[in-house]
Amino acid sequence: MTRQIRRLGLALIALFVVMFAQMTNLQVLQANRLAHHPGNTRDAVRDFGSPRGSIFTADGREIARSVPNTDHRSKFAWTREYPARGLYSHISGYFSFTFGSTGLERTYNSLLAGRKVAFTFKRAADLLKDRTVTADLTLTIDDRVQRVAAEALGARRGSVVALDVKSGAVLAMVSFPRFDPNPLAGVDQKAVQAAFKGLSQDPAKPLLARAYRELYPPGSTFKTITTATALSTGTATAATTYPVISELPLPLTNRPLRNFGGKACGGTLAASFTVSCNTSFARLGLDLGAQALHDGAVGFGFTARPPLDVSPGPVASRFPAVDFFTRNTPALAQSAIGQGEVAATPLEMALVAAGIANGGKIPTPHVLKEARERRASGAAQIQGESRSTWITATTPAAAAQVRDFMVDVVANGTGRRAAIAGVTVAAKTGTAQTANNRAHAWTIAFAPAEDPQVAVAVIVEDQPEVSSATGGRVAAPVARAVLQEGLAVRR
Amino acid sequence: MTATAIATAAPTIKRRRAELGLLVLALALTVSAYVLVSLGRTAKIPTNLRPFLGVIAGLLAVAHIATRRFAKHADAGILPIAGLLNGLGYVMIVRLNPTLANRQAAWTAVGIGAYVLTLVVVRKARQLERFRYTFAFVGMGLLLLPLVPGLGYNINGSRIWAHFGPISFQPGELAKLSLAVFFASYLIEKRELLGVAGRRIAGITFPEFRHAGPLLIAWMVSILVMVAESDLGSSLLFFAFFIAMLWVATQRNSYLLVGGVLFVCGSLASWQLFAHVHNRVRIWIDPWPTATKGGYQIVQSLYAFGSGGMTGTGLALGSPTRIPYAATDFIFAAIGEELGLFGTCAVLALFLVLVGTGLRTALRASTLDRPFDALLAVGLTTILALQTFIIVGGVTRIVPLTGVTLPFVSYGGSSLVVNYMLIAVLVRISHDTTTVPDPAAANPRPSD
Numbered sequence: 031m032t033r034q035i036r037r038l039g040l041a042l043i044a045l046f047v048v049m050f051a052q053m054t055n056l057q058v059l060q061a062n063r064l065a066h067h068p069g070n071t072r073d074a075v076r077d078f079g080s081p082r083g084s085i086f087t088a089d090g091r092e093i094a095r096s097v098p099n100t101d102h103r104s105k106f107a108w109t110r111e112y113p114a115r116g117l118y119s120h121i122s123g124y125f126s127f128t129f130g131s132t133g134l135e136r137t138y139n140s141l142l143a144g145r146k147v148a149f150t151f152k153r154a155a156d157l158l159k160d161r162t163v164t165a166d167l168t169l170t171i172d173d174r175v176q177r178v179a180a181e182a183l184g185a186r187r188g189s190v191v192a193l194d195v196k197s198g199a200v201l202a203m204v205s206f207p208r209f210d211p212n213p214l215a216g217v218d219q220k221a222v223q224a225a226f227k228g229l230s231q232d233p234a235k236p237l238l239a240r241a242y243r244e245l246y247p248p249g250s251t252f253k254t255i256t257t258a259t260a261l262s263t264g265t266a267t268a269a270t271t272y273p274v275i276s277e278l279p280l281p282l283t284n285r286p287l288r289n290f291g292g293k294a295c296g297g298t299l300a301a302s303f304t305v306s307c308n309t310s311f312a313r314l315g316l317d318l319g320a321q322a323l324h325d326g327a328v329g330f331g332f333t334a335r336p337p338l339d340v341s342p343g344p345v346a347s348r349f350p351a352v353d354f355f356t357r358n359t360p361a362l363a364q365s366a367i368g369q370g371e372v373a374a375t376p377l378e379m380a381l382v383a384a385g386i387a388n389g390g391k392i393p394t395p396h397v398l399k400e401a402r403e404r405r406a407s408g409a410a411q412i413q414g415e416s417r418s419t420w421i422t423a424t425t426p427a428a429a430a431q432v433r434d435f436m437v438d439v440v441a442n443g444t445g446r447r448a449a450i451a452g453v454t455v456a457a458k459t460g461t462a463q464t465a466n467n468r469a470h471a472w473t474i475a476f477a478p479a480e481d482p483q484v485a486v487a488v489i490v491e492d493q494p495e496v497s498s499a500t501g502g503r504v505a506a507p508v509a510r511a512v513l514q515e516g517l518a519v520r521r
Numbered sequence: 522m523t524a525t526a527i528a529t530a531a532p533t534i535k536r537r538r539a540e541l542g543l544l545v546l547a548l549a550l551t552v553s554a555y556v557l558v559s560l561g562r563t564a565k566i567p568t569n570l571r572p573f574l575g576v577i578a579g580l581l582a583v584a585h586i587a588t589r590r591f592a593k594h595a596d597a598g599i600l601p602i603a604g605l606l607n608g609l610g611y612v613m614i615v616r617l618n619p620t621l622a623n624r625q626a627a628w629t630a631v632g633i634g635a636y637v638l639t640l641v642v643v644r645k646a647r648q649l650e651r652f653r654y655t656f657a658f659v660g661m662g663l664l665l666l667p668l669v670p671g672l673g674y675n676i677n678g679s680r681i682w683a684h685f686g687p688i689s690f691q692p693g694e695l696a697k698l699s700l701a702v703f704f705a706s707y708l709i710e711k712r713e714l715l716g717v718a719g720r721r722i723a724g725i726t727f728p729e730f731r732h733a734g735p736l737l738i739a740w741m742v743s744i745l746v747m748v749a750e751s752d753l754g755s756s757l758l759f760f761a762f763f764i765a766m767l768w769v770a771t772q773r774n775s776y777l778l779v780g781g782v783l784f785v786c787g788s789l790a791s792w793q794l795f796a797h798v799h800n801r802v803r804i805w806i807d808p809w810p811t812a813t814k815g816g817y818q819i820v821q822s823l824y825a826f827g828s829g830g831m832t833g834t835g836l837a838l839g840s841p842t843r844i845p846y847a848a849t850d851f852i853f854a855a856i857g858e859e860l861g862l863f864g865t866c867a868v869l870a871l872f873l874v875l876v877g878t879g880l881r882t883a884l885r886a887s888t889l890d891r892p893f894d895a896l897l898a899v900g901l902t903t904i905l906a907l908q909t910f911i912i913v914g915g916v917t918r919i920v921p922l923t924g925v926t927l928p929f930v931s932y933g934g935s936s937l938v939v940n941y942m943l944i945a946v947l948v949r950i951s952h953d954t955t956t957v958p959d960p961a962a963a964n965p966r967p968s969d
Contacts, residue, residue: 031772031887031892031895031896032884032887032888033772034768035880035883035884035887035895035899036884038765038768038880038899038903039876039877039880042876042880042902042903042906043873045910046869046873046876046906046910048914048919049869049909049910049913049914049917049919050869052914052918052919053826053857053862053866053869053917054862056823056826056917057827057829057830057831057857057862057865058830058831058862060827061826061827061828061829061831062827063827064823064827064828065827065828065830067827069812069813069820069824070824070827071840071843072828072839072840072843075840
């Protein structure tokens, strides 16, 4: 019997060895995966059980904050409030237990929710409670500029993006329609779900951050890229002349490329730019060739996702691959004037303007100015603003030449309505035809031309009664208002 | 003889002193954990700390004095380990569900009472042999009691509860103890017969077929329990500890083989025939596709272990309340989340030491040629070890999940009281097998 008992002992020990091994497996090897598994709600509960840091604009307006929960049905002590309602919905995002979080609430969750700090031992209880210190975020966005942008756009679908030319700091970023994030951060799960359902089924797509997640044909604003590419590659100079024609015959098709309203235009590259002459730039696109135009667009950031610090991040603007054009020359002509398969986000076009303003270097776009820890002993900055170049788009010489062209657009061309008294404004308008004689009205601009400070991109969707002047008539006044305010708050 | 008496008398006193020391340690750990729960929750020392300390110290003192009085030569480790497991379990239950904790406190008092009563009533383990058929009848009866209409009822799909008036309990818990006693005495008596060689097949000597009767009966009863009461855990436990005892008693490996084959056949057949068994196995193999439905429990348990990590979140600082049945079946997961790998391994180590002590007791009884004592100790120890494995393995996905309690730790009155009785019997056997012969007695061996 003794031998049997010993063997039984070995068998039972083996069972314990298996258990010890599995504990190590679960609590060490797989621990991280299990702890942060999407289905494991502990992270979310922790984030919802404590106050988060606030989000402020550059001029000190609080746009997101945690307030004590007054609803007794809730299991959470704190709830999130967005005092500016819809004005910053596509920037702050929302913080919802049911639907997760978006925008800065997501990007900077670890700062807002608090991170572990080196502990200061004062009382024993300190070890057990409040082990995290939350941080407040300050945005690069100025509430005054943001409000002017939203008012100038009004109740029209579209977007406005204003950037600091040198740093890439976003000064204003508006998408319309917008949504109020407050109901999504609510306590009553049923109400939250109903609110989300309503927003997501709305045909106007208020949840869509048009500024960085919607693609539009850039229309004539793309001519800045075509021109810069031609100048930097030597394919054309300011003096290169183009025939004065009303339509350009294209190879492989009997449908020629027409100017707006069948008007004849042409002349030098400079003159063609000022009046936004389609035939000249289509010709220039064909002269450049698929490879050069493609490389030019990619150089300005097309096909790449701009590294803006929001979540989900910007989509990449679209430009066809080189081999798309090999059997489709008309598409190359269309692409050169920003039509056809070319599509860009308003953010991308603002970056194009900033790149030209900044001597060919496109700065890294960002909305976070700084994060400061909230402590009894006073706030301490823990993350500062990042200033860097995202990409180099073109040469300083080409950028300077395009800048001069854009100044003339405001002075003598399609962008007169962007003019500001006492300030030299550079702009390029665009009227991107969609269908049924309707078009998106564009303007990209920056000022002052001699020492660029602020760049802006404006799109107003789906405008009727199209003419070549639509972009300038509809979008340029918005750009003007935003530029003026952007420059004013900097003084 | 005198030399032996002198040599063993001193260790006896040492043992009780060691037990007292270990009990103080268990008390300190329990009270510290209790204070930590309160600190974690409200950052305050619990207001009822003194009464709490007093009650726990009192209960442990009663058990210790009873051991001193009635089983003074017993191993020093058994009672403190049970007390510590009970204490840690109680603290976790306080943290998870204060209402249940009050009841668990009452059950702990009853459990200590049952421990003392068992020591008082069972003065020699061998006395139990006389009542073997009473135990057999009572054990089988208890096992099948929940099936009696009017007495038994279902909770969470398992028909393992019975009630008499306001008192409800799980008779299966007590059945394990009764049947262990019966098996031990029955198998000791029949072991010659059961061990008789039958024919040899493929190099293995099988017992004669007619002696396999009891084995088949045990197998059928366990299948019945599983089918009629949907209690997979008890069924598995019951069959496995019977096979283990049969094997130790007869020393025939063929029983292991036959038992294993029967187990596999029974498992496969029930997997095929019964939807709930099939379901459990499927969830065990891959719980993730049904993480919000059938696999919810086990997945929540795995999350808890992962979130606990190496050191745990600290008592009352995790979220183990989101694990279903956290105070009963899944209490080990709650420990895993708040005390981490260190906590779970400490609990497992306590069980391992308890199992080791039980088997050492069995070995000593075996060496002293007290086969009944030895086999009973083997049975009781195996119950503790297997039950621990079934539930710990279940909540950590080593084996399919079946609901049994983690001995001493889980919430559950029947389980707690019976486990205290179980260790009382172990303590009794331990005492018996280290009994110092009275130097004055004529008979060198104990006369009873």
